[in-house]
Amino acid sequence: MRHVTVERDDWTPWYERTKAELAQLAQAEIHVGILSSAGGELLKIAAVHEFGATIHPRNAKNLAIPLSPRARGRSPRDFNDLWTYDNGEDRFLVRDKGKTGLEFLYLLLPSVTIPERSFIRAGYDGNKDLLAKACENAVRRVVLGELTAEQACHNIGTAAVAMIKKYMRTVQPAKGSITLASAPGKTTPLVQTGRLRDSITYEVTGL
Numbered sequence: 085m086r087h088v089t090v091e092r093d094d095w096t097p098w099y100e101r102t103k104a105e106l107a108q109l110a111q112a113e114i115h116v117g118i119l120s121s122a123g124g125e126l127l128k129i130a131a132v133h134e135f136g137a138t139i140h141p142r143n144a145k146n147l148a149i150p151l152s153p154r155a156r157g158r159s160p161r162d163f164n165d166l167w168t169y170d171n172g173e174d175r176f177l178v179r180d181k182g183k184t185g186l187e188f189l190y191l192l193l194p195s196v197t198i199p200e201r202s203f204i205r206a207g208y209d210g211n212k213d214l215l216a217k218a219c220e221n222a223v224r225r226v227v228l229g230e231l232t233a234e235q236a237c238h239n240i241g242t243a244a245v246a247m248i249k250k251y252m253r254t255v256q257p258a259k260g261s262i263t264l265a266s267a268p269g270k271t272t273p274l275v276q277t278g279r280l281r282d283s284i285t286y287e288v289t290g291l
Contacts, residue, residue, distance in 0.1 A: 098229070105226050108233040108291060116244040116286045117204045126283050133280070136200035146192040148177060155189040163189070207251035208244075218243035234291055241286030249281050 118130040131137075141147050150156045160166055160177050166189065169178045177190040208215070222236035231239065 102227055105233045109236055112237050112288055112290045114237055114241045114286055114288055118283050119285060119287060122283045129280060132198055133201045134204055136198055138195055138197045140195045146194055147196055148190040149193060151191055152189045160190055201255050203252045204248060207248035210251055211247040214247060215244055237288040245284050245286055248284055252281050
């Protein structure tokens with residue numbers, strides 16, 4: 085019987101390394117979205133968009149919905165020349181504009197129902213195939229020794245964040261909604277200042 089002498093074993097180190105990295109990867113969790121580190125205000129805004137909500141006034145009879153760029157980010161109390169205009173169907177806060185015109189600054193409503201504009205769940209559902217490919221590519225690179233399990237997780241998380249941010253720009257205002265963002269030439273409801281979009285991130289746990 086012939087004796088086989090192993091002069092160089094490249095397979096065993098590769099196998100042990102790959103086995104350990106894949107085991108670590110299997111235990112990892114990647115959380116994508118508006119995370120707790122974003123703070124309570126952004127978490128609340130994200131939840132309203134993701135699931136919808138009905139908002140009622142707290143210290144007034146009506147909510148004042150901005151209709152003009154001049155009213156955006158300001159309270160009716162910031163103006164000293166507003167008066168109520170009732171056209172028989174809706175009530176507005178307006179002010180005189182010239183001799184015969186009116187400037188409509190706010191729409192008065194007893195409550196506002198914000199429709200669901202899911203961007204995390206819908207962004208995932210609309211990009212399942214792309215995300216699956218990103219995961220497959222990351223695992224393949226781990227097997228080839230190009231990435232560690234941790235690096236693979238960061239690659240997947242980065243890809244998921246990019247997909248959701250891209251999806252946010254496709255969400256259109258609900259039919260019949262009256263918002264400044266839904267006016268012609270304005271941006272989409274989910275991307276007005278970019279603050280919500282820029283807060284989307286990921287974190288890796290379990291490694």
